[in-house]
Amino acid sequence: MGLGSLIKKVKKREDVIDIQEAFNIYSLLRARYVSTQTVQLFKNFVHDVGWEIILNKFQNNFENQIDNLEKLGEKFRIIMPNRPPVDVKFATRLNGVTDDYIYKKIYHDLVAQLMSLNHAVRSTSTNDNLRHIIIQDLIGHFEDFDTLYKFGKLKGWEETYPTYKTAISQEEEQLSTSEAFHIWDHIVMRYEQIELIGIFSSFAHDTEFKVILQHGLYIYNKQVKKLEQLALKLNIPLPNRSALPVTAPIDPEMITDKFMYRIILSWELASLDAHVRATIETIRNEPLRKLWSGLLNSELEYYDKYLKYGKMKGWTRVVPIYGEPVT
Incomplete structure (x- = not known):
């Protein structure tokens, strides 16, 4: 669903x-x-x-x-x-x-x-x-x-940026150091998010929320595989992957769906920041700019839906209302 x-x-x-x-x-x-x-x-x-x-x-x-x-x-x-x-x-x-x-x-x-x-x-x-x-x-x-x-x-108004040094010659445009970093950084971020969501999936109580978490795992795994392939192609070292999730022996009542929802919401915001910075700082490689732009647009759409879902469940923060609108 x-x-x-x-x-x-x-x-x-x-x-x-x-x-x-x-x-x-x-x-x-x-x-x-x-x-x-x-x-x-x-x-x-x-x-x-x-x-x-x-x-x-x-x-x-x-x-x-x-x-x-x-x-x-x-x-x-x-x-x-x-x-x-x-x-x-x-x-x-x-x-x-x-x-x-x-x-x-x-x-x-x-x-x-x-x-x-x-x-x-x-x-x-x-x-x-x-x-x-x-x-x-x-x-x-x-x-x-x-x-x-x-x-x-x-x-010809753009500057010359530091080039990512690699033993493998690039057939297309060379990577800048910032572009290589953002590929590596995104992979690290998705590894951490996948690990966290995998843990939370075993603790989720709400059936709908569990389905949302599992769907998120599917999307993030799909994205990270594409980024891994890109890193290998461009000779960017891959970080260590997270451990496989294990079934929790207990179901602690203190870990609520609301708590898990808000943690994942904060990761959504971190992802938005990472996509924005990556798009801005990708100053050589056009296909890579399109990749970051696609990730950003998908993240914006998912964040909007995820926030609305949390509001429906009563899990989001309630910010003080400003004044009264014109009637």
């Missing part, structure tokens, strides 16, 4: 937000205002026509996000940051502000926004609709980030 079929009974609370969600709306809107101003400013100095087209696309995306966030702020009566000017114009061009510099500045701004959005996804737990909006913004930002990176690479 999938998580989707189990959460249909969840009562929706889209008419309220908690105190952290109120701050997330404010913080994300403030960041979008600054992002829009930054793009408007740099468009005055752009020389490359293709670069200007990409910046226009980013600006349109930011403005759509601003519109959604402003509506949410109005609905929930949140004090909003000051709105920026409609546009930023300069009468002259400065040759010292190069396309290369603009690229690096926009690149670092997008990375900061990705980390901010990831935190907002993690901390938006009360309002499912708001979390869905933020998840879509995160996915959209990664699409912009991918567009930006590929364009910068095409133009």
Whole structure:
């Protein structure tokens, strides 16, 4: 049985937000205002026509996000940051502000926004609709980030990164040290998660929860096998695997399903962080970037369902509600 079929009974609370969600709306809107101003400013100095087209696309995306966030702020009566000017114009061009510099500045701004959005996804737990909006913004930002990176690479604006040294020559693009690390790190993380879920499976009391744990084991084992094959192909040392799970001799009453659920939820959040960092720091190998992107999108979908399931069971934390919504 999938998580989707189990959460249909969840009562929706889209008419309220908690105190952290109120701050997330404010913080994300403030960041979008600054992002829009930054793009408007740099468009005055752009020389490359293709670069200007990409910046226009980013600006349109930011403005759509601003519109959604402003509506949410109005609905929930949140004090909003000051709105920026409609546009930023300069009468002259400065040759010292190069396309290369603009690229690096926009690149670092997008990375900061990705980390901010990831935190907002993690901390938006009360309002499912708001979390869905933020998840879509995160996915959209990664699409912009991918567009930006590929364009910068095409133009030769990307830096030369430390190469992962291996005796085996790579037919395609060489790995960077960060890319090799993230493959190894993901395998370690999945080994630990598989071991933990295997232990919890023997202690789970709720039948549905046990099925969810077993399904999680299936998915993680499938992912880790793919990562193991990739590591072997790229000559990356594999870490030691965890011991095979054993049947517990006792069934301690103190290990509750709620406790196990929350531990696994924290691992879900750790996985999201790992996928985000891996995608950002994969700066050479295009197939590897697609792999991390796929893992991130799958994890976001599963995390959303897993959180809703926990809310249905009454196992999640209850964050204080913010104010009263407009009726």
